[in-house]
Amino acid sequence: MKQNTLVLAGGGHTHALLLKALQKQPLPCQPVLLSSTRYTPYSGMLPGVIAGVYQPEEAHIDLKVLAENSGSEFIEDEITTLAADNNELTTAGGQTLKYDALSINTGSTQQRVIEGPDCISIKPVERFLPWLSETLQERLKQFERQSKTFNLVMVGGGAAGVEVAMALKERFRYSTALTIHIMTSNGVVPGHSRAVRQLVNNELAQKGIQVHTDFQVASVSDHCIHSLSGRQLPYDQVILATPACPAPWTAHSGLSTDRTGFIRVNPFLQSCSHDNVFACGDIAAFTETALARCGVYAVRQAPVLHQNLKAWLNGQALQPYRPQQQFLSLLSCANGRAIASRGAFRAKGSLIWLWKNWIDKRFMAQFPTPLYDSVGSDLLPYRKPLPAEKDQSLLNKKP
Ligand SMILES: Cc1cc2nc3c(=O)[nH]c(=O)nc-3n(C[C@H](O)[C@H](O)[C@H](O)COP(=O)(O)OP(=O)(O)OC[C@H]3O[C@@H](n4cnc5c(N)ncnc54)[C@H](O)[C@@H]3O)c2cc1C
Missing domain, CATH: 3.50.50.60 (FAD/NAD(P)-binding domain)
Incomplete structure (x- = not known):
């Protein structure tokens, strides 16, 4: 011991x-x-990794090096x-x-509100990112070849669900098979102002992402997702972006x-x-x-x-943590634009994206990130080439 x-x-x-x-x-x-895990993800840049804006190693902290630099022992x-x-x-x-x-x-982690075939949650991220590169990409290609629609259902319309949905749309932008649905019981980004919710809804509509409101997910059966009120939608893949547990x-x-x-x-x-x-x-x-x-x-x-x-x-008095009343949220739209939200303030555009990118990169610059060449197989599954880098058949199918 x-x-x-x-x-x-x-x-x-x-x-x-x-x-x-x-x-x-x-x-x-x-x-x-x-x-x-030795490599912990920085959530602010995750949508960017999914969209292919960042390489995975840019958005992960190398905890082993960080711990050793601070005189701590690291155990994975x-x-x-x-x-x-x-x-x-x-x-x-x-x-x-x-x-x-x-x-x-x-x-x-995320509440497993449903269990069924082809249901995955965003967390743990170390399982989600490799699945994206290895499984989802291959299945999409299969559906492309058969000229079939691939219904991807995101359960949860909070910031994480919305950002990941937009990032997936961007990553697979040349796929003619992919249709993304967001199922939500109380609209998208419910904690934000009405104006911000409207901006998000507009962005989703522009990308062709379908939002199903008042859809309280109850169960899945035979690749079909059911709501409490009896509505249903056939699906090929479910991604859970449900509340934290x-x-x-x-x-x-x-x-x-x-x-x-x-x-x-x-x-x-x-x-x-x-x-x-x-x-x-x-x-x-x-x-x-x-x-x-x-x-x-x-x-x-x-x-x-x-x-x-x-x-x-040292046996001394502790100091209290005073949480801030409001904070700035910067939601990535995954196409060089982002939405800023803080109380009644909201803004959208490419300058907001540049601001977010600057904040995120400045945050990550404090930490040792994995060196791609040195980490070898540990991070390799994450860094499968994106469709635009690799798959000419997808690349050539411009919308
Ligand atoms: C797609 C997405 C985007 C998000 N974007 C934002 C954003 O832009 N801004 C924002 O403020 N929040 C965002 N969030 C929320 C944010 O991810 C979380 O609130 C935040 O990561 C919580 O940080 P944490 O320090 O509690 O732990 P985490 O960052 O979740 O890290 C926990 C660590 O503990 C390790 N661990 C877990 N279980 C064990 C165990 N049993 N034993 C040992 N180690 C363990 C994990 O491997 C991980 O390294 C986003 C979430 C998602 C899913």
Whole structure:
């Protein structure tokens, strides 16, 4: 059994920024970063990777190099159980790690509202991106050859569902087979202003993406998706962009969780039940105010987590995290344009895209990214050539 003082579980946005900060201001102990993947994706650039605007390596952080640069140990393994009362966690690789303090930043998965053939969720991204290159592309080509329509159904009209739908349309822009549908119970990007929703609807209509509103998905049968109210649509592929849910191991961890299993934390990002456990990003349920599950909060929590881990290890007072009331969302339309939304403010166009691109690239410039030539087979599945690079038959079929 291995004894450690501070375990950082998961390499999400908060821990990546924490490790960066540790290079200048180390903690009084050597942390261990435990992550299920060495290369963690930066969500802001994911639609761009799907659309082929960025290479996958540009949108992934190399956690091993980052951890080592900050004097931390890196272990690539997945947490499968946590026993918070025993200060112990176990991994898929059969390791048991004891800790004095634990910080959890493992993100979220998506609610499996339906199970059926040809249903995949966007998360985990490390499964979705290779599937896109290996499976979806091949199936689309088959349908092209048979001159058949390929109905791709996106379940969920939130920012992630809309952005991924637009990115797929862009990636396979020369495919005559692909028709994309978005199924949503309450319209697209529901958390945004009416004007922003209108801009998004216009963009989707312009791309020929069909939005089915008031379609509360209930079940699938025989490649047909059904709504609660009895509507149905035949599909060839379903992609789930449903609301976030926690990994199952949190429910049996002994930590205080909300009804869905997210870890309840106080304003200090500290577990409401175990004061030596901190949680941040999507996995945390902030008890003061309900926070949307988006990367912006995960990023802003990093300096507070850094301060509080240091204070906790030194037996000093913790400082509270004060979430911002509003934040800027930049939605990629995947065609050199983006939509900005913040409260009542909205704007759309190529300048917004350039702004988003600048912000995202500046964020990623802080981190070591995988070198394509050096990572070999690890990232190789992601970097299958795009249709425009490889498939002349698709390339020549201009719309
Ligand atoms: C397509 C898409 C686009 C998005 N765009 C935006 C955007 O533009 N702006 C925005 O603010 N938000 C965006 N989001 C939301 C954003 O992705 C999440 O809110 C954000 O990633 C949460 O960050 P996190 O730090 O909690 O964890 P994550 O970034 O999800 O990282 C979690 C890490 O923990 C690791 N991990 C998971 N489980 C385990 C385990 N059991 N053991 C060990 N390691 C584990 C994972 O491999 C991963 O490296 C988008 C989401 C999607 C799906």
